[in-house]
Amino acid sequence: IIKTVNLRKVYRSFNVETVALESINVEIKEGEFVSIMGPSGSGKSTLLNLLAMLDKPSSGSIAFMGTEVSTFSDRQMAQFRKRFLGFIFQNFNLIDELTILENVELPLQYLGLPKAERRKRAMEMMERLEVAHKKQFFPSQLSGGQQQRVAVARAVVTNPYLLLADEPTGNLDSAHGQEVMDILSKLNENGTTVILVTHSAQNAEYSQRTIHLFDGQVVTENINHVN
Amino acid sequence: IIKTVNLRKVYRSFNVETVALESINVEIKEGEFVSIMGPSGSGKSTLLNLLAMLDKPSSGSIAFMGTEVSTFSDRQMAQFRKRFLGFIFQNFNLIDELTILENVELPLQYLGLPKAERRKRAMEMMERLEVAHKKQFFPSQLSGGQQQRVAVARAVVTNPYLLLADEPTGNLDSAHGQEVMDILSKLNENGTTVILVTHSAQNAEYSQRTIHLFDGQVVTENINHVN
Ligand SMILES: Nc1ncnc2c1ncn2[C@@H]1O[C@H](COP(=O)(O)OP(=O)(O)OP(=O)(O)O)[C@@H](O)[C@H]1O
Numbered sequence: 001i002i003k004t005v006n007l008r009k010v011y012r013s014f015n016v017e018t019v020a021l022e023s024i025n026v027e028i029k030e031g032e033f034v035s036i037m038g039p040s041g042s043g044k045s046t047l048l049n050l051l052a053m054l055d056k057p058s059s060g061s062i063a064f065m066g067t068e069v070s071t072f073s074d075r076q077m078a079q080f081r082k083r084f085l086g087f088i089f090q091n092f093n094l095i096d097e098l099t100i101l102e103n104v105e106l107p108l109q110y111l112g113l114p115k116a117e118r119r120k121r122a123m124e125m126m127e128r129l130e131v132a133h134k135k136q137f138f139p140s141q142l143s144g145g146q147q148q149r150v151a152v153a154r155a156v157v158t159n160p161y162l163l164l165a166d167e168p169t170g171n172l173d174s175a176h177g178q179e180v181m182d183i184l185s186k187l188n189e190n191g192t193t194v195i196l197v198t199h200s201a202q203n204a205e206y207s208q209r210t211i212h213l214f215d216g217q218v219v220t221e222n223i224n225h226v227n
Numbered sequence: 228i229i230k231t232v233n234l235r236k237v238y239r240s241f242n243v244e245t246v247a248l249e250s251i252n253v254e255i256k257e258g259e260f261v262s263i264m265g266p267s268g269s270g271k272s273t274l275l276n277l278l279a280m281l282d283k284p285s286s287g288s289i290a291f292m293g294t295e296v297s298t299f300s301d302r303q304m305a306q307f308r309k310r311f312l313g314f315i316f317q318n319f320n321l322i323d324e325l326t327i328l329e330n331v332e333l334p335l336q337y338l339g340l341p342k343a344e345r346r347k348r349a350m351e352m353m354e355r356l357e358v359a360h361k362k363q364f365f366p367s368q369l370s371g372g373q374q375q376r377v378a379v380a381r382a383v384v385t386n387p388y389l390l391l392a393d394e395p396t397g398n399l400d401s402a403h404g405q406e407v408m409d410i411l412s413k414l415n416e417n418g419t420t421v422i423l424v425t426h427s428a429q430n431a432e433y434s435q436r437t438i439h440l441f442d443g444q445v446v447t448e449n450i451n452h453v454n
């Protein structure tokens with residue numbers, strides 16, 4: 001489903017260049033559950049943003065289902081993201097002016113679902129993540145962990161083809177963290193391809209294999225025994 | 228150093244009342260290292276914000292070194308915070324318009340330290356947390372974990388009398404997480420009173436005792452054997 005060839009990302013600011021990623025060659029097959037680990041600053045979020053077409057590489061290529069991403073127009077990329085992708089950001093990225101329910105319904109609105117169906121699916125996922133009682137509140141009125149669970153609900157409510165999750169349990173107690181990981185592995189069992197960035201070895205165990213990044217490069221990959 | 232009596236905090240929005248804290252009676256002695264644990268939404272950040280005088284209780288009282296906080300004027304509270312307190316927020320709260328170095332120097336500026344001394348102390352702490360190489364960058368140009376380490380540097384650079392830390396390692400890999408906890412326990416050995424909110428039992432082990440919150444109430448307290 002995704003194949004990168006010599007992917008490189010350089011950030012330029014003032015006259016300083018930061019090489020965030022250097023010749024990354026990874027391939028993710030349809031239906032796989034892959035995790036990415038690595039020290040803080042090693043390039044995990046940068047790689048995830050490129051795989052989700054939220055940013056463009058400095059050089060090298062990314063192909064989705066055989067088609068080179070650089071040939072997509074911005075409009076095509078936006079369409080592709082809305083139809084196929086779910087993304088859990090490291091800093092949640094909730095829309096402050098919308099209620100919790102509106103935040104979770106938003107991706108379903110893009111898919112053109114009727115209001116009653118939207119509401120039902122959004123509430124189901126919010127019940128599961130124990131934030132349904134906060135449906136009329138705004139993100140700034142929730143605790144850190146509650147906001148993270150809303151971000152997870154919003155990303156998975158469309159039952160995406162490909163789910164990219166950046167540290168989805170960082171602010172959660174172990175019980176809620178477990179619940180989020182159970183949801184990700186359930187989605188994967190039903191066919192969703194999942195790419196998970198995490199610092200937790202326990203979370204990485206849920207995946208079939210782990211790609212280790214260090215200073216912007218893939219250093220090792222290992223297969224996790226369980227799956 | 229801190230004593231609360233029947234502390235209660237209620238958030239009101241659109242006729243809905245959320246009781247975040249209910250009759251909290253805790254006492255923190257000078258030089259102690261205390262941790263607070265509890266499920267997401269149980270009132271940990273709310274309690275920490277009240278103890279740091281960043282918010283006002285709905286009822287009940289908080290006394291600092293014997294003086295009732297509600298008798299302080301806003302100006303006195305701001306003075307007290309700048310001189311005695313260090314705070315690590317759950318969502319970092321870095322100032323986007325300032326560089327990393329300026330963010331870390333800011334609390335030292337409030338204390339009126341000369342520029343050369345400020346710069347030296349800020350850089351020392353940034354070296355220790357491995358973010359010195361990012362000194363001219365802005366917060367939005369750093370990874371999640373790097374931003375968290377800058378937030379820790381800014382809170383501890385003044386060598387505060389009382390340090391309040393809300394989930395200071397949530398976005399960090401285990402090596403950086405360890406470094407942050409080592410810094411907190413070193414400060415405590417030198418006399419700083421530390422109150423740590425965390426979901427990690429490993430982090431809580433660094434403290435002398437742990438207060439457990441559930442649905443806004445203190446349910447148990449336990450002494451940690453190590454310290
Ligand atoms: N501004 C607000 N308006 C309304 N309710 C709020 C507000 N801020 C917090 N709350 C509610 O108060 C309760 C306690 O929140 P708090 O942020 O203290 O939780 P927490 O223990 O820090 O959780 P976490 O581990 O998720 O960070 C939660 O139910 C939350 O939804």
Ligand SMILES: Nc1ncnc2c1ncn2[C@@H]1O[C@H](COP(=O)(O)OP(=O)(O)OP(=O)(O)O)[C@@H](O)[C@H]1O
Binds near residue numbers: 040046090369
């Ligand atoms: N906008 C930017 N401008 C300049 N440098 C950047 C920018 N965004 C990220 N970087 C740098 O690129 C490198 C990789 O960052 P990235 O966010 O991918 O790390 P990460 O592995 O996700 O770390 P963490 O575990 O802390 O979230 C870091 O050194 C970071 O400072």
Ligand SMILES: [Mg+2]
Binds near residue numbers: 371
């Ligand atoms: Mg990251």
Ligand SMILES: [Mg+2]
Binds near residue numbers: 143
């Ligand atoms: Mg909190």
